[in-house]
Amino acid sequence: MNKFDINDLVLHYGDFKAIKGINLGIEQNKITSFIGPSGCGKSTVLKTLNRMNDLVEGCKIEGQVLLDGQDIFKDIDVNTLRKRVGMVFQHPNPFPMSIYDNLTYGPITHGIRKKSELNEIVETTLRQAALWDEVKDKLKKSALALSGGQQQRLCIARALTVNPEVILMDEPTSALDPISTSKIEDLTLELKDKYTIVIVTHSMQQAARISDKTAFFLLGEVIEYGDTHQIFSTPKNKKTEDYISGRFG
Numbered sequence: 001m002n003k004f005d006i007n008d009l010v011l012h013y014g015d016f017k018a019i020k021g022i023n024l025g026i027e028q029n030k031i032t033s034f035i036g037p038s039g040c041g042k043s044t045v046l047k048t049l050n051r052m053n054d055l056v057e058g059c060k061i062e063g064q065v066l067l068d069g070q071d072i073f074k075d076i077d078v079n080t081l082r083k084r085v086g087m088v089f090q091h092p093n094p095f096p097m098s099i100y101d102n103l104t105y106g107p108i109t110h111g112i113r114k115k116s117e118l119n120e121i122v123e124t125t126l127r128q129a130a131l132w133d134e135v136k137d138k139l140k141k142s143a144l145a146l147s148g149g150q151q152q153r154l155c156i157a158r159a160l161t162v163n164p165e166v167i168l169m170d171e172p173t174s175a176l177d178p179i180s181t182s183k184i185e186d187l188t189l190e191l192k193d194k195y196t197i198v199i200v201t202h203s204m205q206q207a208a209r210i211s212d213k214t215a216f217f218l219l220g221e222v223i224e225y226g227d228t229h230q231i232f233s234t235p236k237n238k239k240t241e242d243y244i245s246g247r248f249g
């Protein structure tokens, strides 16, 4: 079953046509990777899924994006959409406050006040993000004192605090060392039981390791989309083959 249906998506930044008519079904409880050379529109499509492009001046979107069959531009209020569809960015961006406050910020905004409930959210999400053991004794310490890899796991935990259905990840490990990268990859694999995950990655090894489905982007179009194993072993399109075999990009 598809969590998202992207139908004939065209996106302009001013006069520049960044996305040239994309059709894609994102399956529920799967990890979908977007791969392709720099500037081909991967992040743009990812950000469209929770309407982050709305804030960009001159951005014009045509076509349809459905979340569980509902039009994200017409049927769902943007705050509800962003609660349902969380995001983790390339560079860890914890708020300059304590670990605890980072994790209670979203729930408090959504009206949760009870201390016991907030405590439970903090512990549950830190456990889900495989960070609890490392930080349980310093929850009141600044999140900025954590290592980069820990900060990124905190940002994943923070994304989980409002109980989303989808997690969008924009190159979440590109600023991290190999050990932290491997932790985030393991975590991502664990999270797919409960969440639908879409990840933009420059690492084809990463896409091959963790994703069920892969979409190959080129110049604002999806050239090929299918099971990750098929895309990497028997690509149907010559351009996909050239890219994954390192002939360009």
Ligand SMILES: Nc1ncnc2c1ncn2[C@@H]1O[C@H](COP(=O)(O)OP(=O)(O)OP(=O)(O)O)[C@@H](O)[C@H]1O
Residues within 6 Å of the ligand: 013, 016, 018, 036, 037, 038, 039, 040, 041, 042, 043, 044, 045, 056, 200
């Ligand atoms: N805010 C913006 N204003 C104008 N043009 C933009 C904006 N954001 C992206 N673009 C352009 O749209 C195109 C697609 O960019 P996008 O960031 O989606 O590509 P990408 O595949 O994610 O690239 P990368 O892998 O380098 O992150 C690029 O040509 C980029 O320059």
